[in-house]
Amino acid sequence: METLQTILREPIITTVLLALIPLVFLLIYALVTLYGEMKMAAHIQNRLAYMENGWHGTLQPIADMLKLLQKEDIIPTAADKFLFILAPYLVFMGTYASFAVVPFSSVFIGSNIDLGIFYLVAASSLVVVGLLMSGWASNNKWSLFGALRSAAQIVSYEIPGVLAILGVVMVLGTMNMQTMTQLQDGGIHNWLILGGNFPLGQKLALLPFMFLLFVIYLLSSMAEVNRTPFDLPEAESELVQGYNTEYSGMKFAIFYLAEYANLFLVSAVVVVMFFGGWTSPFGEFMSGPVWGSFWFVLKGMFFVFLNIWLRWTLPRLRVDQLMYVSWKVLTPFALFCIIAIGYIMVM
């Protein structure tokens, strides 16, 4: 299998590229998504959003970024300075570390490890630590409440999320994200959401469970990235932005970047697990390393779009509803799916 390492034959350059390209991608993606989200929000409410800077306000995200860069970085006197400064970086680190195992294309994957998706779950759990840290260090009751909610939410939604991943791992028999993608290669009919690359009987039997797992993972991933309808940790109306109430300037921007990066990360996981990762939907047509990254980003952006769409549709859940959805709906369904998939795969 060709990879960037084998193509370039220059370990230092490859390492640098593998480490930096996702970061550059994330920065550009964050600006695009910021713009896209504002535009979508506005158009859903029959407004126009940014219109002044550049054509239809396309330069506005850059202006916003410049503003955040030169803003005063305020640290509250009563805050725990060390933790306060550390928290946003930890949050972003957890998210960005997970990108190491995301296969952007058949040749581009940071680390092609066999524990891929397991590592991803573990690394992205670091985000909880960062959020709790920021809430505690802010020394602000809103922040603390936000952080506590966030911890409760992320920990409880990780269970159905991981169970859904487990179901997929049972079907594909691997945790390596590159292998997971390759197993779904060959066109849209081989994607796991349509039953995967299996004999017809098995495929049809898998179909409903795959769909259920997809919905379960989508919902729990939405909760993990703290977006509406699961944005209780931020809950602007009650908690004044929750854990990032006290943050300003670049630290706030990093929280934002981490949120958007996390959004793409969970979308990427959905894409890799159910929608064939970088594989082309037309089989051999339009496939290859470059087309692969195009398909991957396109599919990922579709789920980002879906997330934004849901965000501007549904109101925020109550805390007890949130827990109800996680423990009483998603988890039993995921367990049921796993048992069913076990039987199907054994047969």
Add this chain to the structure above:
Amino acid sequence: MTAFTTYFNDIYRAVSSAMIGMKITIKQMVSPTVTLQYPHVKKQMPDRVRNRLYMNFDDCIGCELCAKACPVDCIDIEVMKAPPTESLGETSTGQKKRIYVTKFDIDIAKCCYCGLCVFPCPTECLKMTDVYEFSEYDRTNLIYNFGTMSPVEIETAKLKVKQYDEEQTAKKAAAAAQAAAAKAAAAAAPVPAAAPTAPTPVAPPAAQTAPAQPANQEPPTTQL
């Protein structure tokens, strides 16, 4: 309903209502927006809109009816009756102007846009326009001075009025003196001293005030 059916019913309702919501939002997203790009595009105001007051000073006859009608006293007018010999021109409605309007200020910050000042105006020189963008950084800029008379003109007018008044008083005095003289003459000759004393008290004050007044006033009079 058993707990079992409620459970599944709840899930069904949650999913279906979310789907309905998403259908609505996506429809709204592609439907045309309603935003007006305000500074670039302005909304057409209704015909009888009451916004910033406009005053056509050329048509003002100084009747002060608007100031009296104003419920918040935002119109400040100072007037001076012109001598009948003076011609102030006519309004566009053909009415003769007889009063100097030395000051016509509208404090638009106080204005409550009731429009009550517009109707009493006999010459229809007050009007509410559809202009609504008149914010100012300084509150004093919100006092609109509609009066077009310059300080020089006001001083001239004052002088003219003064002169006319003096002439009038002089005339009156003369007339009174004449009348008194006639009276005295008619009454009889026994008191001849009354006739010469009568004009003397009137003339000196007139002579005194005439030079004294310009000295008290501002430089404009000296320029004249």
